[in-house]
Amino acid sequence: MQLVLTEDQELLAKTAADWVREHSPVSRVRQLRDANDPLGFSRAHWKQMAELGWVGIPFDEAHGGAGMGFADLAVVLEALGRTLAPEPFFSTVLLAGQAIAQGGSDAHKQAWLPGVCAGEKILALAYQEPHSRYDLLRVATQARPEGGGFRLDGQKIQVLDAAAADALVVVARTGGGEHEEEGITLFLVPKDAPGLAVTPQTRIDHRAAALVRIDGVHVDAGAAIGGVGEGAPLLAQVVDRATAGLCAEMLGSMSQVFEDTVAYLKTRQQFGVPIGSFQALKHRAAKVYMEIELARSAVMAAVRALDENAADVAKLVSLAKARCSDAFVLAANEAVQMFGGVGMTDEYDVGFYIKRSRVAEMTFGDAAWHRERWARLGGY
């Protein structure tokens, strides 16, 4: 594994950085929020990202994708993370899209992936439940055999982009108890299926999430993605991929908010000198810098491990997520403190980063959860 960008990746990074600078400043997130936009992102921007080839990066060329790797996708996500771009990469590409790509039948892939890659179809993965926290096996949503298919009942929370989605991948139990690995199945459910009710949720990062009520939704047998009752490993694999992607995005966000902070330290004057000349702030800034550097290495290793199907990919993903969670929260907290009063105002961008830091931290498991997972994977 080489922890360095290839020339192609350098070029991709530059293209993405240029595009973000021109088309996706933080003010876009602010406008979407202030407009109370129910979609939570821009379809035009999403379409552009598809045209640039970014949406299709991790999908086969046979289905309209680029057949590239996660190390490539990470470069784009990092650039987008710098300005908190809210487009539906996680819901559509990394969660539901990967569920279909990794576990779906040919029919599923043909039906959905070309539309995804073209930026035309939006998908969502409904996996979290009111008391599931970060535990993927804690699934109470039931799927009972009914008329050759299944009848689904349950409730999902914070389903990203559910309102915009054309279809949902719903995690349900066809067997087993609430914590058991056995008996979990993923179902592809069209958004207009009778019995499916989507209620938007407003979170602090203002990305579109929703409550999804599933009341006697009927799906036919072909809706199952992967084997019935065998969805747990698929779900874990998908969430690991999404986690690595999220880490790349977090890396961009923390780098940007830290750079903004360093720039402020150089310009803000108090006591007749720039506040960046105060040694206590210097040392703290140096520590944030180191944490971000270590986070970057962990993210680069995790996405390369995914591409290489390395044996310790799960450990490396947990390493990346633990480090990114801690580093992003630290960078954002220190940003507010070092900006001082103005950092607390909605007028400055810092607040958007501190809010996003917590959402990202608590998506797919916080640092403590991933340290515990690391220990478990290490057998202790």
Add this chain to the structure above:
Amino acid sequence: MQLVLTEDQELLAKTAADWVREHSPVSRVRQLRDANDPLGFSRAHWKQMAELGWVGIPFDEAHGGAGMGFADLAVVLEALGRTLAPEPFFSTVLLAGQAIAQGGSDAHKQAWLPGVCAGEKILALAYQEPHSRYDLLRVATQARPEGGGFRLDGQKIQVLDAAAADALVVVARTGGGEHEEEGITLFLVPKDAPGLAVTPQTRIDHRAAALVRIDGVHVDAGAAIGGVGEGAPLLAQVVDRATAGLCAEMLGSMSQVFEDTVAYLKTRQQFGVPIGSFQALKHRAAKVYMEIELARSAVMAAVRALDENAADVAKLVSLAKARCSDAFVLAANEAVQMFGGVGMTDEYDVGFYIKRSRVAEMTFGDAAWHRERWARLGGY
């Protein structure tokens, strides 16, 4: 509860401080170490402490003590802690002495406490075992009925002042399994009992500790302190008292090493200025100061809670020990770092404090252990 010294305590503190300054500099600890003194303390100093009335503070006047409280004793221990005085307060006064005072028969008390208060008798408590860590209930030493008394077999580690002691209080099992509360009994064993073998141990603080092998030691029925099989609550109570006392001593040690550090920061020049003018060091020093202030409040509350027999005494003792462990280790680590190279040399005193900080931390449970105990006592 008033968290302030009484006038009597202020006076006691001053007397103790004056005495320590005159008679017990840190160099005394160094001399004892360099001489490889098997006793590990000075009998002459101990006798003086007894004559000053300090040894008898927590014992009844009927047994030669002063009938004073732990809040008083804490004042003396803090003064002694400032210069790491190694005299046998813990072994003799706070552990074995309190076991007899709290749980012993009149005969036990008459036989031992006057000698203790006079500074003539040394006692030790043998409770730790090779794998017991901080768990007082993990007792493998067996006591089996034999000839109207008991036969003791087992091994104890790091028994403070065992070599100097005239008698040992040995914690053994008369029943119950290795972790059970039931079946623990404390026995008073004369040091010259056949089958008792004491091997000195050298720890980093160079206070006298020893391995104690107990091979078929016979004691008669009257040797039991408190009820047979009912020693666990007594042991817990005794260790809580000793823990509070240790915290007072730690408070003195951390205060002294911190004051030495602040003094060094004011005098050591680098880059043409005192290093204490560097803001990063200032902020860190201010944080150490705050931690010590909070530790002081916790210690004052714990010893007063003991004197008042307060309902939450165990929680307050755990609070004090957790805070003192963390604060002393922090103060000592920062001292070495701020002294720089010379702090690493045996020539300076700082090394004695950093070594003692770890011994004290790991005596009667470290900070993590006491946080866990706090949670358990809080029912969560």
Add this chain to the structure above:
Amino acid sequence: MAEIDAFRDEIARWIAANAPKSLVGAPTAELEGVWGGRKAKWSNPDQKRWLDACAERGLTAPEWPRAYGGGGLTREEAKAFRQELAKAKLPPPLIGFGLTMIGPTLLMFGNEEQKREHLPKICRGEIRWCQGYSEPGAGSDLAGLQTRAVLDGDHYVLNGQKIWTSYADLADWQFCLVRTDPNAKKQEGITFLLFDMDTPGVSVKPIRLISGSSPFCETFLTDVRVPVKNVVGKVNGGWTVAKALLAHERTMIADAFGGAAGGGKSKGLSGFARDYLELDEAGRLADASLRHRIAQTEMDTRAFLLTTQRARDAAKAGHAPGSESSMFKVYGTELNQRRLEVMLAIAGPQALGWEGAGFDDAELAMTRDWLRSRANTIEGGTSEIQLNIIAKRVLGLPD
């Protein structure tokens, strides 16, 4: 019976006779208390009745002299009154910066005329005050303030901009710092001044915070004419007054957060955690990592409260107070931040709500409290400034 017990009985009877039943159990939080003033809004007419009854007896400012509308009580009696209020689950009749900041400052530095004019109105809740200290270019470097006050006859003419004036949009008067001598060393050309917010040339704009609330404002001053008699202390001697008031403010903030961390939230962190986390067979929190964070935060809180108690006990015993207020400010506010961060960790995904479906009111309030708490270590003197003060004044470290 000791005198204090007699007083306690009497005041408890008075409370029972005078406190409106509708206020029992009323919230005591900052935003829901009674701040008074010309623009006061009463969420319940009994609030006004209770205020008037207390003011009548001097109980809005129990320890202030009776001559200025206070109760003339001793410290011990005032404490007994507060304890009886708490026992009866009643809110204090009045809160605000008049009582906590400008009032004590006027008692210390004001002249007789100023005390007679302002203190009774504060006690009766007629005038609400705000603080005009910080400026856009003068935050931590407060003495770098630039708002000018130029003498013109018996008035000063003010021009400049204040920021972080808490609730300026709801206040009637402002106490502020202005530069009266631009040529002096920066601490030496500052004057402490009072003005009516209705004076022509004063305009106020609320600042929206990241938590969504707007407790602070900007105050713009354009040719604002303030009578010379509104100078508190000496002209160009305002820095002394300002520093004393800042110490008051620090103590107030530390108390607020120490209190909140301690008993304010009734269930405590461990109780809160039981609503979100799984329990093991023994009924303990199964997540040991969070259990430890909770224990650590609870223990730090207890140690902090014991330290504030120790400072009070020492003061009572006649020891002069040290520079504790800086320590309490920095530790208390960081503790409050840590407490809210632990709550976030406990609530997990449920801590991410801004408004609406899927989050209950307590969760939404927690999230906003957390965001608001990030300002605690900035307002009233940043943690960095407090640590500087400790290093200098307590430890004597060189500049």
Add this chain to the structure above:
Amino acid sequence: MAEIDAFRDEIARWIAANAPKSLVGAPTAELEGVWGGRKAKWSNPDQKRWLDACAERGLTAPEWPRAYGGGGLTREEAKAFRQELAKAKLPPPLIGFGLTMIGPTLLMFGNEEQKREHLPKICRGEIRWCQGYSEPGAGSDLAGLQTRAVLDGDHYVLNGQKIWTSYADLADWQFCLVRTDPNAKKQEGITFLLFDMDTPGVSVKPIRLISGSSPFCETFLTDVRVPVKNVVGKVNGGWTVAKALLAHERTMIADAFGGAAGGGKSKGLSGFARDYLELDEAGRLADASLRHRIAQTEMDTRAFLLTTQRARDAAKAGHAPGSESSMFKVYGTELNQRRLEVMLAIAGPQALGWEGAGFDDAELAMTRDWLRSRANTIEGGTSEIQLNIIAKRVLGLPD
């Protein structure tokens, strides 16, 4: 077959043919390696045989030019050699500051005569070097050094005192910094000089550390006459040489600790913990608080090692190195301290031994390693200095 593979095969065969069997599995730790020099002690005569065999082939300094006794290998080949050594469980033939510090410095700054005189002796392990940088009054402020060197004909006469000269008592030559122009700005009057420790006027006194070991000495210089030809670089231009060497030293220290934290201790922290702590029914460490600390330390170590790998990969890819050495120094040494502190927490009371009964050898070594580790964040430039460097050079924050 790629060229590198051919080289690898060849060197592996050479190792198999030449390495003494008695050295297989020999310890590689600092104190047990072969340092060479006039006072060298051989714990096994095969050490000397192995050194000579390697030196013969230039393998003590694989990447140095053959003209100076090195192996003239490429970076890739040198790496292959080290890997094959590790595979065969063999120690490096020679270690020491000649190879890691003064050698690279002479290659960069030395003149031809200096290179020809000193480098071959380093490669053959004939001369052991020590570093004379710090002085009692010049620690973090290294440029404040006061040791004087006064020109007297074709010699400099040195007077002063050096401190923290590692293993000066075992070394043959010292490279040091002296003040040759007391009137210049402090960085500008410094010269980098080499001298033989046997020169009259040099005396050495070991310093006893709190860990009980004495790796450092004081060196006293009284009228020590050093030929002018021993100046490396320009007279009064020693600061440039010194800084380059310091960067080398930082990298070396960081590597040492990163390595130790990574795989050096074969069982790792979690394996170590199994010897001391109870397991739960699932076979996991029952103490969740320690389990988390162990995981955190292991994870931080992995992230750190990935970061050093990333820097190497970037260098290989042709990116100019940044100021990574400061980051690696501060993070690597603090990580090593944390690792040892976690070991202490795991071993609990068994971590308290100094010597003798009741503690096994590994426990006693751990305790001393912990004490020794406290110097890691001081020696080779304190953490505070490294953070200053990062703030200035990497982040561009103002002085």
